[in-house]
Amino acid sequence: MSKLYFATTQRLAKSRLYFSVNNIEKSVSPFCQTISRKMATNPDVTKPASPEEQDKFLNDVFQMCMQRAVQASRDRNTPLVNFKKPEELKKLLNFELQGTGESHTNLLALCDKVFDYSVLSGHPYFFNQQIGGLDSYGYAGNLITDALTTNGHTYEIAPVFTMTEFAVLEHMLKLVGFHNGEGTFCPGGSYCGMLAMNVARLQKYPDSKSKGLYGLPRLVTFCSEQAHYSAEKNSTLLGLGTDNCWKVKCDNRGKMIPEEFEKRVIQCKNEGAVPIMVVATAGTTVLGAFDPFHEIADICSRHDIWMHIDAAWGGAALLSQKYKHLCDGVNRADSLAWNPHKMMMAPIQCSVLLLKEKDLLNRCHSINVPYLFQNDKPYDTKYDLSRNLVQCGRSCDALKLWLMWKAKGDSGFESQVNQALAKAEYLTEQIRKRSDFRLVIPEPEYTNVSFWYIPPSMAGKEENADYFKQLASIVPTIKLRMQLSGKLLVGYSPVGDYPTFFRMIVLNDKVNFEDMDHVLNEIERNGRDL
Structure with a gap:
């Protein structure tokens, strides 16, 4: 795949085929017309394409990706969006699926229209969300991962991907200050928070792994008024309910007020409920605020509360000697979520959950699955990652970040x-x-x-x-x-x-x-x- 990457890049430099942004309203762009003329199409679209035809199709799509995404994202004169309302977009693209297949010419035209009406989030004038840019090394990592199309659940079928995940997690644990911890890649920061909440509950009530919530007291979680909405959603997913996700007041800079947090904890206890977890934030979504982690950690120690830090956005400050003071105290947390697909510019998705203590994921999530997780493998079975997780099917998200870290x-x-x-x-x-x-x-x-x-x-x-x-x-x-x-x-x-x-x-x-x-x-x- 790397040969394809560089060969196509060189071919692009020679051919200098540029797409026309002025003609994006046309049903087929000049770019796609050029490719269509070069393609030998099979009139019998019900017949599977030959390997050679499929290779040609892949090369053409990759060329399109290079021009219309990678290179276009560097060009300030290229529009970053051609906005259409849903009803307009339905008229411009045929989204319906049918009983028979379409020719490669038609498929390329459809791919071309995907670029016509998609947002170039890698564009220099995209400031809309906490994503952006297009990292070449991360993109290359995605290409390799997609080409090998494997599942990141066991070492047996994903040996290199497993080792890159271990290497990246070990490095990130050191940056956070979890020197005897563990971690995992997750499909997004919200999922990281859900796993952390589940671990917090099972740490407090180990029997709930088998018996569930039956017989447990009312469990309450806390987050600031400006925390990510996933804290509330995760309370629903894990059966605690949104009424038991209590919001804590913030100051005018968007930071959780520690005194207000402790008041809420005491109120919770007075009502006969059990406080199990607080979600502090390193870099809130809107104002970019960093909560006072030391003060929050002190309260958690006094009341035996699991401290999770949502550092999906602000965790990258740990990479800077100048700005890592923003994360002072994160090492006192029990768990931390960090999204390299945000400030670090890794391609989406790339999210990590880090835990201070080893073996928590195994104790909370492992069950006996003899058809997949066997103990007589010719390697240490700690490398069978899904043994300790909820997921079985897993995207191999570590490689792109590992490749970026190797490069930079x-x-x-x-x-x-x-x-x-x-x-x-x-x-x-x-x-x-x-x-x-x-x-x-x-x-x-x-x-x-x-x-x-x-x-x-x-x-x-x-x-x-x-x-x-x-x-x-x-x-x-x-x-x-x-x-x-x-x-x-x-x-x-x-x-x-x-x-x-x-x-x-x-x-x-x-x-x-x-x-x-x-x-x-x-x-x-x-x-x-x-």
Whole structure:
């Protein structure tokens, strides 16, 4: 597959086949027309394609991926989105499945349209979510994993993938400070939180592995008002119920207030319930806040509560000598979730759950499965990963991150994080200098920069309830204009008493300081008439 990767790249450089963004409304783009003319199609589409035809199809699709995703994501003049409403998209693409197959020509045309109407999240002007960029090494890792199409559940069928997972987890455990811990790759940070909650419950009540919730007291979990919504959903999934996921007040920077947490714990006990877990956050979704981990850990120690840290977004700060103080105290947690597919720019999905103590996953999740997990294998069966997990079918997500780490080293990731924070700090300073912009949080901790744009029509007005209502309505209007133009995507959100504001996420390593100015100029241009 690596030969295919480089051979195709070289062929692209020679052929210089560029797609036309001006013709994306056409049913078949010039790119696809070029490929269609070169293809020898089989008129009998019910007959399986030969291996040679399938290889040709794969090469053509890979060429399309290189041009329309990898290379297009580096081009600021390429629109990053051609937004269509669902009813429009249904007319532009035939989503229905039928009894007979289609020719490779038609399939390539469909693939081409996928690119036409998809969002280029790797584009330098994509600031919408906590993903972005397109890492070549991570992409290469995905190609290899998909080509080998195996299951990451046992060493027997995934030996290299298993060893890369062990290597990456060992390195990440050291970074967190879990020196005798364990971990696993999971399908997303929400799933990490679910596993952690299950371990917390089984640690407190080991018999619940076999007997379930029957006979147990009311169990309560805690999270801040600004924690990820998965904390509440996981309470439902594990049978605790959303009523037993208690929210804790935050300060005006979005941080959990420790005193409020302890008040809630005492209230829980006074009601005859049992507090089993708190979800603290390293880098909240909207404001990028880091909870006071030491104070929360002290409370957990006093009341025998499992401390889980959702570091899906902010865990990458541990890679930087300059910014790792943001995560001071995470080593005191019992478990921690970290999503390298966020700040580290690994391709989605790439999420890790780390636990301070070894063998917890085995004690909580292992059962006797003799057809899959045998003890007479010619290797240490600790490498049969799914033995300790809920999943059997597992994507081999470690390879892409391992390959990225091999290519960059700790120093490369540190530079990546430092640059992202530097650009966010530059953006913050530019907002301060512009009278028609206002920061929500005067000193953002991370790369979430939240702000309002104040158009000339609102300048100098009394800041009453009507003022803030109008201010909140301006943000989505500007966002829609930029979205329809295809030139820029920036997210927005309300939080607490703050009216809706722009939430800018900086992480793409292809973004520069000029791009920060460009964002403010575009928002100003699209909003000055409001």
